[in-house]
Amino acid sequence: MKEHKGVSALLQTAEREQRCAIGENEALYRALQRRVRSGELISPYPNVFASASYWTSLTVEEQSLHTIRALSKLHPKWVFAGLSAACIYGYHHSFSLHDGTIHIASSRGSNKNDHAHLNRIYVHNGMRVFLYRNLPVTSPAQTLIDCARLPFDKALAIYDSALRFGHATILDVETLMVQINCDEIAVKKLLQYANPLRENGGESWAYANISKLGFAEPLFQETFDNPDNPSMPYRVDFCWKLADGRIIVAEYDGVAKYIDTSNPNRANVKMKLEYERRRERHLKERGVTTIVHMFYETVADSHTLDATLMDAGVPKIR
Template sequence: MKAHHRINRLLADAHRDGRCAIPQNDADLMALSRRVRCGQVIRPRRGLYADATYWNGLNPAVQAVHMARTLSLLHPGWVFAGPTAAAIHGFDHQWSIHHPGLYVADSVRGSGPRCGLNYISMSSIPSVVVGDVTVTSVPRTLVDCGLLLPFGQALAIFDSALLRAGVTKDEVREICNGVRRDCTPVGRLLDYADPRSENGGESLLRAVIVEDGFMVPVLQHVFVNPNDPNEWYRVDFVWFLRDGRIIVAEYDGMAKYTDPAMTDRQSIRTVVNRQARRERALLTWGKVDVIVRVDYDDVVRRTPVTMKLTEAGVPRAGRPF
């Protein structure tokens, strides 16, 4: 088989398996290196290769999983941890948590970056196998993410783990008891983590609400038409104020308008019109006084969220930490 056919097959087989290609001999290495030099192939880590077009089409979370899956073949004893483990577990998170690189558990040496990897020291390593990759257990993964990441980034991971993995807050606290670090950040996350949060965007918005000192909302509340109990709408966030007013906030992720799985393949105009009917119903039923819409850009910039909630009359509860 000619070299270029072999390399094409090597890359295709790796992509099919959700990993990077590994050269099997010196000829493979030389052929892949030539393709790297001409821009056809990318080397995300030493010894790992992927077709450039294929690789650039992957988001950073999927890229991290590809690299971890490949390294697990080369180093079967490795246990991936922290943000890398969160991605392999499939928890919602911001892709930016992978910018520092991959995280590996280490029971021998201390924590810190070495050889392009981030090591997390732990006296014992509770591990599970997800797919074909060994990672830290869900409770340990949450503890490490809670200690490594800012509150806003970690909250989405905690929410998602509570929803999808069946982990309990007590299991996470038990891990904290055996960690020789101040687990106050993890405790804060457990105070606010909620499996009712439907996606990472909603979690990030809730983190902004908490950090900016607003009253914590009720999640996923259902409003029923008083004249027809078969008609109802569920809202993302709601505040029931002491004066009787009810304020609703809806998080508008782009998937709500563009993902066929969420729109039932309806057009954007149809989805927007449906949202408008929903808002009119909530207001005319006499249930809701104000509806605030927030999108991802608002959340990232933070100030628009603060302004919208303040103008709507959401009270401040004071900064919790």
């Protein structure tokens, strides 16, 4: 399709501002819609547009944030809530939670004219509105309470992140929880298990599944001396120190740690493998008896996870 200078300028500005473009007048809106029909652009939400090639280069979280930033310009009174607020705050979470839905705070229920991908989350009157990265959002405590509606193993990463970033405390959430209507059972469970020591969403997810199977509580980010660099001790994801002297370490490797050995840069692969072998040798020299590597597939299958940890000797408490 022939280049439209106005559309090109609009898209360039939007991409520079890391948001979707908006049809600012009738002529531009029609020109953008024509390009949606031709497949040149996509429209994830009414009057919100992005280049198809640019859109597919983004992660689903980045796509959500691009849509949110555009909608904030279109609807300046909207206050983003739930998973949308968690994205704005930068809390770790599973990309599988993204389905194109935008979540906003509302004092009323859904409207028949609402877009199918708009979810209104009821909030109490007098709710505090925060401005974070120039976007209106619910408070961190309110965001955590709203995210308690998500599955426990998905919500825990959001709670861990908020505590780790110092955005909210357990007391903040407990105080707000008794003031509003919410799922107190779900919120209390998440607060019971939340821990800022877990460094990323993968560790939080892995821990949620370990806990669900009834295994004993591990230590998080336990350190061991590194003889090669004493100022940078080794840290392990999960550690169990048993009464009989055994020390069991479990590491969550959510993505492939090594590139394909067919890669031309074989030296880099060899260095990484050698580092891991040396690290494991040093850990065992410092008393670690068993080291378990858990991959995504291990954790996702409860039977495999249970067997892996049982074989390693991790005790169950229930």
